[in-house]
Amino acid sequence: MSSANTEVPVAEASDALVLGRRIRERRMQMGMTLEHLAKLVDRAPSQLSSIENGKREPNLPLLRALAVALNSTLDELLSDEAPSARAALEIAVERAQRGPVFQALGLQPIRVSKTASDEVLQAILGLHQEVERVHRERAATPEEARRANTELRSEMRSLNNYYPALERAAHELLERVGYTEGPVSQRTVSDIAEQLGFSLHYVTGMPHSTRSVIDRRNGRVYLSSTQPSRDARAPILRALAGIVCGHEEPKNYGEFLRQRVESNYLAGAVLLPEQSAVRTLQDAKAARDISMEDLRDAYAVSYEMAAHRFTNLATTHLNLEVHFTKVHESGTLIKAYENDGVRFPSDALGNLEGAMICRNWTARTIFAQPDRFNPWYQYTDMASGGTYWCTSRVEKAKEGLYSVSAGVRFEDVKWFRGRDTPHRTASHCPDDTCCRRASPELTEKWQELAWPEAATPTSLLAALPTGAFPGVDNHEVFAFLEAHERASNSKP
Known part of the structure; x- marks a missing residue:
């Protein structure tokens, strides 16, 4: 152990607090004052007070002297258990006040003395636990x-x-x-x-x-x-x-x-005001010519805002069920919405963000197209059932390129511009053979020899x-x- 004058680091404060409370509890059981105990072990009362409060840790010779003076043993004094329910409450409050959450509040710690009632200490501890809970929620x-x-x-x-x-x-x-x-x-x-x-x-x-x-x-x-x-x-x-x-x-x-x-x-x-935008879309539907580009141009907004606004109005006012995606050029799904039954990739809890979109979906095939001026239209036959049609564009942001896509089921494509596209793919995801697993030939050639280092996003672990x-x-x-x-x- 450290010398008698060594301050106890916060990381070690838990053991020091229990030790200090056990020394105090034993002293009080024997009806001994702090001054009397200090004389028996040849130390200043203030030094023993710091030990009993868990602020200092006695060295081994002093600890032995305390055990003799208190008619106890080293094992008894060094036990990890609080000597009483009251002592356990005091220790919990002291620990809370020395922790980072309480210190971050900038409040002056209270002195946990025998005059403080159990109710007061329980209230302080309860408030601290609630503040700690809120911090945990915010540090999601x-x-x-x-x-x-x-x-x-x-x-x-x-x-x-x-x-x-x-x-x-x-x-x-x-x-x-x-x-x-x-x-x-x-x-x-x-x-x-x-x-x-x-x-x-x-x-x-x-x-x-x-x-x-x-x-x-x-x-x-x-x-x-x-x-x-x-x-x-x-x-x-x-x-x-x-x-x-x-x-x-x-x-x-x-x-x-x-x-x-x-x-x-x-x-x-x-x-894109509701009444005006709905009229624009209803006229386009009547002409079988709904286009995200026209909606974008009519209200001088970004393609993403036009496509997203379309999802707000399509079902309620046009009786069309739709889906929307925003996908990074890496294939990572950033935003998604659907009420048309399309099956986005997700984990067991239904989380979509961060999932990888199938390479055969419109949201990813568009990145291979040399023409970035015109929209890309495509049909995709889904293994999960049905065929979907999408219109997509690529937009640039500081993080790289993104595709923004809006789509509908095959039976609703008759209302949209681009329905005559010849582009068609098939997606068998989540079957790994669709686009995640290499061919047997390439697997056999490279499986034992390739050792890539993943570019792990910092947010994955933080x-x-x-x-x-x-x-x-x-x-x-x-x-x-x-x-x-x-x-x-x-x-x-």
Whole structure:
């Protein structure tokens, strides 16, 4: 053991706490004061007090002297068991106060003395356990995040991805600023912000972990000055969605995901207004010429937003069941929605994100096409049953290339442009022979000789970012807002 004057590291504090409580308990059973025991072992009372409180650890000679003075043995003093139920409660509270969760709160630890009632200590311990539970929830593991995603997707499917309350909210926002028809302009979005009591500020030096920052104190929305104005509409609307939807600080990862879905939905519902977009789609259906490109161009939005908005309206207003995917060029599934029965790859719990899409699906065959200007249409015969048709495009992001696809069952393709495509594949997934297993010839040639190193995504092994808004650096955001408020207040 260490010397008598050595501080006990936090990692060793558990044993030191039990030892200290056993020494105190034995001393009190013998009716001995701290000062009397200190004289018997030739130590200062303050030193023994630190030992009894688990803040110091006695060396072996002192421990032997304490055992003799207390008419005990080394084995008895070094037992791992707390000497009583009360001592066990005190130890639990001390451990909690020395742990990282309590220290992160910045609170002054209380002195756990014999005058503190059991009820007080139990209340402190209970509060600590609840704070610790909330921290665990917010530091969601990838498994917890996927579970929340699965639950949310199930709800979206049950509602046909159509949320009437958000549609009404979007309609009311547009009505308040006098919108009538056509693409929603940047000016219209600015007017919506003004109606909600916010001004728009395009600045440099945005916190790197944010797309936008709202200052509710001063009624400002900050966005990057490098963002082209034609692309600023969706970020502004996503930022304002929290105000419109009454979002509060999310209590768990599931609530955080729901708020993001609502923000994206509201932005889409404003930029592709329901009544106007439905008329556009109904006219296209009547002409048997539904096209994601036409929807994109009619409202000057991205292809992804047009395809996703189509899924909001297709079932409720066009009586069409559909599916949607966003897939990275590596084949990894990023986003997915379906109510037409298509079988996405998933694990046993129904988690989709991170799964590998079959190489023969439209969402992956498009990456092999040299023509990136025109849409790619394809039929895919599924082993799980039925034939599906998809229209897909490739879009570029900082993480690489993505395909965005929308599709329907074979019997519904008659309403879409591109139904006459000659491109057709067959998918036998999840059978490994479809696209995951090499041919017998290549397997025999390379199985014993190939040794690749996997490029493991860092997120595969790491917990998701912590905090109320995962991935956002609050220190950076608060410093940003403080700097801009000071700059604004210093202007004449």
